Each structure stands twice: as structure tokens, then as C-alpha cells.
Amino acid sequence: MKRDKKRIEGEPWSAEQLQLYLDFNTYDGTDRDFHCLYRAYTRMDETAFLQFVALFKSEGRNLAATNPDGHTLAALLANHAQSEFYLGALV
Template identity: 30%
Template structure:
């Protein structure tokens, strides 16, 4: 990082910023729902991910997308050491 740039940590995200993730388009051949959920999981804190899921559920996109390996997005997160708050948020929104 350049010396004149400051790292921003703990920025409060507006609903509009969170909703921007819903406009993401996947690379050719990749599932859009999986792409959006993966990017949101990687980019957002757990509490922001939970807010994001409220907007996501309104889009009609799949809450249970599968990975190319045949696992569900939820099961992938269940295997992550710090994934439990994200898993709970997904389950609260109907993922299984």
C-alpha cells in the first residue's frame, strides 16, 4: 500500500453499498448466485452479511447454490473455522 493511502477498517456500510454486490456478474459458465454469495461472504463482516442476505433474498436468486464440486454453499461455509455466524445467517434466511 502506498504511504499516502490509509487502510480503512471498520467502515460502516450503507444499504446502497451492500446492495452493490447484487449487481455482480460472474465469469462465463459460473453460477451467478454462487458468485454473488461467495463475494459477499469474502467482503462483508458477519453482521453486514446478514443485512446483505435480506436484500439478496428479495432477488429470487438461489439461497442454496451448489459448487462445481457438488457441495452446497452452506456446507462449504460450515467447514470454515470462522464461518459459523455466516452459516447461521444463511439458515435464518432459509438456506439448508
């Protein structure tokens, strides 16, 4: 993040902001759907992530997309101690 940019936390995510997370590209061969989901997980609060997953599904995107090691986001979240809500949103 640029130093002149202030990090905003606790603010609601707009529909436009959520939509932007559908458009990330990868340059290392990572499945695009996995990359978008992972970035959303690492940057969004629970409410925004739930909205994003709904949007993701409505766009026909793949919740079972895998990373280069063959793991889905749900499989990775199963190992994170505080990811229960996020994991539930993917089911």
C-alpha cells in the same frame, strides 16, 4: 485493490454498497447467485453479511446456488472453523 485505494474496515456498509454485491457476473460458468454470496462472505463483516443475505432473499435470489463442484456456500462454510455466524445467516 489499487495501491491508491485505502482499505476501510469497521465502517458500516451502505444500502448502495450492499446492492452492488447483487450485480456481480461470472465468466467461468459459476452460478451467479453463488458467486455473489461467496464474494459477500469473503469481504463483509458479520453485520454487513446479515444485511446482505436479507437483501439477497428479498430479491428472490437462490441461497442454495452451487459452485462448479456442486457445493453450496453453506456446505463450504461448514468446513470453516470461524464461520458459525455466517452459516447461521444462510439458514
